[in-house]
Amino acid sequence: MLLEALSVTKSFRGRRGGAPVVAVSNASLRAEPGRFVAIVGESGSGKSTLARMLLDLIPVTDGTVELDGHDIAQLRGGERRAYRRRVQAVLQDPAGSLNPRKRVEQAIGEVVRLHRIASGRSAVRAKVIEALELVGMEPAGRFLDRFPHELSGGQRQRVLIARAIALGPDIIVADEAVSALDASVKAGVLKVMADLTETIGVGYVFITHDLPVVRKVADYVYVMKSGEIVEEGPKDRLFADPQHPYTRTLLAAAPELAPAD
Ligand SMILES: Nc1ncnc2c1ncn2[C@@H]1O[C@H](COP(=O)(O)OP(=O)(O)OP(=O)(O)O)[C@@H](O)[C@H]1O
Ligand SMILES: [Mg+2]
Secondary structure, three states, rough: OOEEEEEEEEOOOHHHHHHOOOEEEEEEEEEEEOOEEEEOOOOOOOOOHHHHHHHHOOOOOOOOEOOOOHHHHHHHHHHHHHHHHHEEEEEEEEHOOOOOOOOHHHHHHHHHHHHHOOHHHHHHHHHHHHHHHHHHOOOOEEEEEEEEHHHHHHHHHHHHHHHHHHOOOEEEEEOOOOOOHHHHHHHHHHHHHHHHHHHOOOEEEEEEOOOHHHHOOOEEEEEOOOOEEEEEEEEHHHHOOOOOHHHHHHHOOOOOHHOOO
């Protein structure tokens, strides 16, 4: 399975007849199961817009998003539903991704039913428990009846990850998924996410401002600036030998990333 953005561009109509905003310009990216791909770049550089195109939430203005060589804009009915299952979103919890009135079992169970992963109360519950265990919420039974406000920030983020993996996705597009968490909590959630590349073979498109996070978990990194991907490469190469002046600036702004050893 290969998910690609091929020279995608997104422009938004300008306000009050003003010039259009080109949020993403000619960007290409590859994601696949088992691989941890990160996108970094300053605020407004187009990261979330690129993510939304990958998630099939907004149409591209130009270029294509392709799954195994098939343009996702051409998908119909059941094929599009299958795509929506295979490529999952995990956003940050303060964005209101969890309904405050739904208990954990219902929040995860309803997507399991919707995508027909399981049906019947006990089969759905088993799926929910399995997903909670995979994100380290054990014993899972303790969490089934909790409402979001009865969970910590890190636990809520784990529930969002569990809800995504319950569907057996190939790729998770995670937009600032750990950015709001305290350092120690962040490390735990990040480890859970990274471990899933091995336990269930999921791949990531992981968007963050946080370069130390990227250094810890990414395999491959794309750097965005003003809507363009200005540099990309395997993580070790990118951190050791940044080529683009903007990448150097980003690294210089994170003193804890001074070359190790
Ligand atoms: N729906 C929209 N209509 C008009 N302009 C938009 C829209 N969505 C995004 N933009 C503009 O596109 C550009 C890129 O925004 P985007 O949210 O993708 O950046 P980002 O890299 O995710 O930033 P951040 O790190 O702050 O989340 C910005 O200039 C933004 O104002
Ligand atoms: Mg964003």
